[in-house]
Amino acid sequence: MKKSFVFMAEGFEEIEALTVVDMLRRAAMPVSMVSITDEYDVQGAHGVTILADETISEADFSDAEWLILPGGMPGSSNLGACAPLAEILKAQNEAGGYIAAICAAPFVLGQNGILKGKRATCYPGFEDRLTGAEYTAAQVERDGNIITGNGPAQAISFAAAIIEKSLGAPTARRILEGMMRI
Secondary structure, three states, rough: OOOOOOOEEEOOOOHHHHHHHHHHHOOOEEEEEEEEOOHHHEEEOOEEEEOOOOOOOOOOOOOOEEEOOOOOHHHHHHHHHOHHHHHHHHHHHHHEEEEEEEEEEEEHHHHHHOOOOOOOOOOOOHHHHHHOOOOOOEEEEOOOOEEEEEHHHHOOOOOHHHHHHOHHHHHHHHHHHHOOOO
């Protein structure tokens, strides 16, 4: 099975990152937390420090299923300033691979031309940075190979959408039932 990657930058939104990692692992989807620097310790926006599984310079993205960007500030800005990440995202998109971003992070997709002609959502106040997208204000938006979410309260629905796209609605439902969400 292909591996998914959640990119961790200083100031990431903990709920958005860790909920996705947790739920994908519950669904038995291989997932790796990737630091966008050469440091394994990454501190979130609310002081939670995680230990990344690997760094962006050592990870192999050639067979990625999902590239996932949690939001948070300044985490999203740090993701947007990471040149290697921009190249990885563009290559994934050009190959038709899956990309997901939540909260402020969808602007990173916009600045890299990935949202052109796509419906997308984001945290309020970042709409004008979704370059090329049709902003929908949905809690979770799906359009082709792209999934976007609007904020931390939607982290479970966002992760479920990723699982559903990869493994189908019955698997997503089973994970949600196990978490007492439905």
